[in-house]
Amino acid sequence: MAEKGIYTKRSDGRKMDELRPIRAEVGVVPNGVGSALFAHGDTVAIAVVYGPKPLHPQHLQKPDRGIIRANYNMLPFSVTERARPGPSRRSKEISMITENALSAVVDLTRFPGTVIDVEILILQANASTRCAGINAGAMALAHAGIVMKEMVASVSTGKMDKTLVVDLNKYEDSDFHDGEGSTDLPFTLTSRGDMITHLQLDGKTRPKEVLELYEMAKKACKKINEYQMRALKGEKIDENQSKK
Amino acid sequence: MDKEEKNTQDTKVEKTDVKKDSEASETDNKSKKERKLVIPGETIVSAEDHLPGDFTRNENGEIVASRYGLAETNGRVVKVIPISGVFEPRRGNTVIGRVVDINFSGWSIEIGGPYTAFLPLMECPRFIDRNNLQEFADIGDVLSLKTYGVKKGSIDLTLKSRGLGKLNGGRLIKINPHKVPRVIGKEGSMINLIKDNSKTEITVGQNGYVWIKGDDAGEQKAEAAIKLIEEEAANDGLTGKVEKFLGVKN
Numbered sequence: 001m002a003e004k005g006i007y008t009k010r011s012d013g014r015k016m017d018e019l020r021p022i023r024a025e026v027g028v029v030p031n032g033v034g035s036a037l038f039a040h041g042d043t044v045a046i047a048v049v050y051g052p053k054p055l056h057p058q059h060l061q062k063p064d065r066g067i068i069r070a071n072y073n074m075l076p077f078s079v080t081e082r083a084r085p086g087p088s089r090r091s092k093e094i095s096m097i098t099e100n101a102l103s104a105v106v107d108l109t110r111f112p113g114t115v116i117d118v119e120i121l122i123l124q125a126n127a128s129t130r131c132a133g134i135n136a137g138a139m140a141l142a143h144a145g146i147v148m149k150e151m152v153a154s155v156s157t158g159k160m161d162k163t164l165v166v167d168l169n170k171y172e173d174s175d176f177h178d179g180e181g182s183t184d185l186p187f188t189l190t191s192r193g194d195m196i197t198h199l200q201l202d203g204k205t206r207p208k209e210v211l212e213l214y215e216m217a218k219k220a221c222k223k224i225n226e227y228q229m230r231a232l233k234g235e236k237i238d239e240n241q242s243k244k
Numbered sequence: 245m246d247k248e249e250k251n252t253q254d255t256k257v258e259k260t261d262v263k264k265d266s267e268a269s270e271t272d273n274k275s276k277k278e279r280k281l282v283i284p285g286e287t288i289v290s291a292e293d294h295l296p297g298d299f300t301r302n303e304n305g306e307i308v309a310s311r312y313g314l315a316e317t318n319g320r321v322v323k324v325i326p327i328s329g330v331f332e333p334r335r336g337n338t339v340i341g342r343v344v345d346i347n348f349s350g351w352s353i354e355i356g357g358p359y360t361a362f363l364p365l366m367e368c369p370r371f372i373d374r375n376n377l378q379e380f381a382d383i384g385d386v387l388s389l390k391t392y393g394v395k396k397g398s399i400d401l402t403l404k405s406r407g408l409g410k411l412n413g414g415r416l417i418k419i420n421p422h423k424v425p426r427v428i429g430k431e432g433s434m435i436n437l438i439k440d441n442s443k444t445e446i447t448v449g450q451n452g453y454v455w456i457k458g459d460d461a462g463e464q465k466a467e468a469a470i471k472l473i474e475e476e477a478a479n480d481g482l483t484g485k486v487e488k489f490l491g492v493k494n
Contacts, residue, residue, distance in 0.1 A: 033330055052330060052358040066358075105284075107310070111358040113397055142284050142312045145329020145422075147299065149310060150285025191285045192308070232283045232312060 005162030006179045011171045017216055019167045019223060021239035024231035026143045034144025038136035040167055042126035047136035049144035052114035066114040070098040072133055074122040094130045101134050101188040101198035107147040127173035128156040134188050139228050152197055153224035154188040157213040159205055164212055166220045187217035191225045194218050278317045282309040288322055297323030331357045331421040331451040333399050337391045340449035346377050353401060356451045361399035368403050386411045388447055414457030417467055419474045421452035426477040427470055441490040442466040
């Protein structure tokens, strides 16, 4: 944030390190063992956890531990141009990084040869859907009584020209092309140790800026973790003020 | 004769459950004030004068929760009592299960836990034709059973205990297994209340499967009452609410 760029004001009037209004809730899908909803502004994700349960086909079973199987999907109406349902290159990638981001904190040794299914659906997309999905997924896992070391929280950070920002929206993520253009760098951090369980980079950035973004992500994840905690304790959080 | 058998079977299953429950409710009363909802990774207390119990750990001088549930301090030991999650079978649990597969040596039975359980032919108390196992229990049939061996990755069941056997007719519903003690109530008070007022037979498995049999209206009433208990399990005045729902006059 030290350097002056041409991106001096955010498209939705937020401060550079401000999150969008959060919505968070658990128990949205009573059929699941655990479930949660998490929204960053207009990006809404729900996650449902089933299991641990027997895993088939058998060759996927691990004799020493269970596995997590995440399944990320965008609903057809979540974006303006209909998203074709079913797995795609992109959704498979996000499912995989979600699996890795969540597996890091879950005790999988308790039930060897089983699977914990985490189904993530994006109801509405406005960038940072993978982060909303991971946040909802972590809450759903906790809600399902899965033994976990700690929680994880995920946030996208990025660079608009030379300005560092947190929690990108659609415009910032893909429609901003001025100056140095936009860079998207989502982080997933653990709640106690600020350990990174997921990190991606889409665009260009300098090593020094990555460290700065990590600091910003730490602060943002602390806040997100607080929302997750409050929601798990029974609160229905909805900060969605009119922002139309 | 069939009816008679069903009745004794029913009460028997109840009794085994009741014993567990009265133990649980005793600890309930002792430390009600100490309970606090915690989430994984949350610090419960300092480890200076506390020790980590179930689902907690000592991390850098702090007692930290590893599971979503109610933190309870019992003397110096802090533990987390789970309030959600799939059924985790222990030896001696009375459960209700559904047959999913049959092979030459017994039945595979789904009991809602992380693993499919197995009922060996030898653990069935009456004579069964080795070549015709489905005559006794076919795929899809519901049985009340007891877990007698729980090892990592395999659960063995038995029918060799009083009150266990096949459940014919009626309906099977599923509730959160952690709420089963509330459905049974102290010494079976809650479940008897429902039984008496809906004129049904009810068997509650520790795995959260509940089998109800009676006339249609009674079954519906009992099911709704059990769902009500599941929803309100954490709140005070549960018996009063259920009585009101069932229309009991004092």
